[in-house]
Amino acid sequence: MKTRVKDAVQAWEEQVVALASELVQIESLTGREENVIRRIAAEMRQLGYDHVVIDKIGNVIGTIGNGPTKILFDSHVDHVDVNDPDEWELPPYSGALQDGKLHGRGASDMKASAAASVYAGAVIKQLGLDAGKTIYVCCSVMEEDYDGEGLYRAIIDNSLDPDYVVICEPSYLRISLGHMGRAVYKINVPGVSSHGSAPEKGINAIYKANKIIARVEKLGEEYMQLPAGERPSLALTKIESTAVSINAIPASCTLYLDRRLTQAETETSIAQELDTLVAGTDATWEVYDAIGTSWTGESITLRSFLPAWEIGLEHQLTKGCIKAYQALLGEKPEMYKWTFSTNGVASAGRLGIPTIGFGAGIEAMAHKTNEYCPVSDIIIACEFYSLLPAYL
Numbered sequence: 068m069k070t071r072v073k074d075a076v077q078a079w080e081e082q083v084v085a086l087a088s089e090l091v092q093i094e095s096l097t098g099r100e101e102n103v104i105r106r107i108a109a110e111m112r113q114l115g116y117d118h119v120v121i122d123k124i125g126n127v128i129g130t131i132g133n134g135p136t137k138i139l140f141d142s143h144v145d146h147v148d149v150n151d152p153d154e155w156e157l158p159p160y161s162g163a164l165q166d167g168k169l170h171g172r173g174a175s176d177m178k179a180s181a182a183a184s185v186y187a188g189a190v191i192k193q194l195g196l197d198a199g200k201t202i203y204v205c206c207s208v209m210e211e212d213y214d215g216e217g218l219y220r221a222i223i224d225n226s227l228d229p230d231y232v233v234i235c236e237p238s239y240l241r242i243s244l245g246h247m248g249r250a251v252y253k254i255n256v257p258g259v260s261s262h263g264s265a266p267e268k269g270i271n272a273i274y275k276a277n278k279i280i281a282r283v284e285k286l287g288e289e290y291m292q293l294p295a296g297e298r299p300s301l302a303l304t305k306i307e308s309t310a311v312s313i314n315a316i317p318a319s320c321t322l323y324l325d326r327r328l329t330q331a332e333t334e335t336s337i338a339q340e341l342d343t344l345v346a347g348t349d350a351t352w353e354v355y356d357a358i359g360t361s362w363t364g365e366s367i368t369l370r371s372f373l374p375a376w377e378i379g380l381e382h383q384l385t386k387g388c389i390k391a392y393q394a395l396l397g398e399k400p401e402m403y404k405w406t407f408s409t410n411g412v413a414s415a416g417r418l419g420i421p422t423i424g425f426g427a428g429i430e431a432m433a434h435k436t437n438e439y440c441p442v443s444d445i446i447i448a449c450e451f452y453s454l455l456p457a458y459l
């Protein structure tokens with residue numbers, strides 16, 4: 068089996084790498100992924116996928132087979148912006164193949180893996196590895212600003228019911244067993260406006276917020292004293308205030324908090340923390356809703372409470388990944404947990420679907436200047452995705 072997969076991938080090696088390069092050349096910022104999605108859909112159709120659909124919010128989902136065991140591979144195809152084009156050694160959207168690397172924004176995060184998964188679908192079909200399986204290759208939108216929402220909508224809007232989800236984010240060909248969760252909170256502090264020359268007639272919302280800010284800072288520092296690894300974090304990341312002019316006492320102040328969540332933390336436990344932070348004041352808090360529009364014009368609302376997730380070593384999906392990796396590379400895979408957030412917050416965190424991570428590319432390259440992905444990773448990832456269904 069391994070040899071058949073390797074031979075099939077080798078026969079398509081040039082095309083897989085060419086697709087990865089082409090995807091990097093198509094700029095696809097969050098909410099502006101149309102061109103890259105249409106390009107992938109065309110490739111899937113040309114490769115003979117059984118079914119290809121661009122859904123309501125603009126994800127593309129290619130399906131192979133119709134068996135009872137359903138496996139979904141997810142790659143987001145949006146990427147962060149380039150703020151420093153002059154700092155790049157090669158133009159950021161070059162997609163250049165040089166020194167065994169694919170260069171450009173989105174190479175590691177995560178167009179290399181997207182291309183690998185698209186061709187894995189074709190290999191699975193060609194070799195008949197879809198017997199008893201349904202394979203969904205999902206290239207999803209809007210991950211960078213709306214973690215999980217693209218994949219969540221792909222699963223819900225298209226009534227997909229995957230038994231397993233593989234998040235193809237860069238893991239340097241290691242197996243990722245999960246990651247911490249992430250929440251964003253808004254604390255609203257009311258004040259009473261008055262003229263700046265008569266501050267005693269108003270209540271300065273910023274001064275009131277000060278007390279809460281001090282509590283946030285102290286708690287954030289306490290968390291940093293906990294042993295590294297699975298410790299939570301809390302940070303004040305933005306402050307806004309409203310006043311009719313800069314000559315007026317602010318009528319309100321809003322604080323934004325970034326909260327990283329451990330496995331043990333729930334919405335209820337965090338609610339208690341927020342209540343304590345605002346205790347004794349008339350400030351209120353809420354989970355922040357990130358609101359946006361997809362390239363298809365659909366409105367997106369992400370409620371920013373994204374639970375942590377992890378998969379056990381004894382889970383069938385983990386064991387299947389280990390076996391596929393060993394069959395391919397002749398050694399045990401390295402296992403770890405991602406430090407960043409992925410669409411796994413939707414599949415595992417929100418929907419409870421067994422989820423694991425494996426991808427081409429280097430996570431430290433994500434969002435960085437001179438981003439690249441080793442070309443050899445693309446090939447190995449393609450082989451891995453092709454072989455995995457045989458072990459599930």
Ligand SMILES: [Zn+2]
Nearest residue numbers: 143176177236
């Ligand atoms: Zn990513």
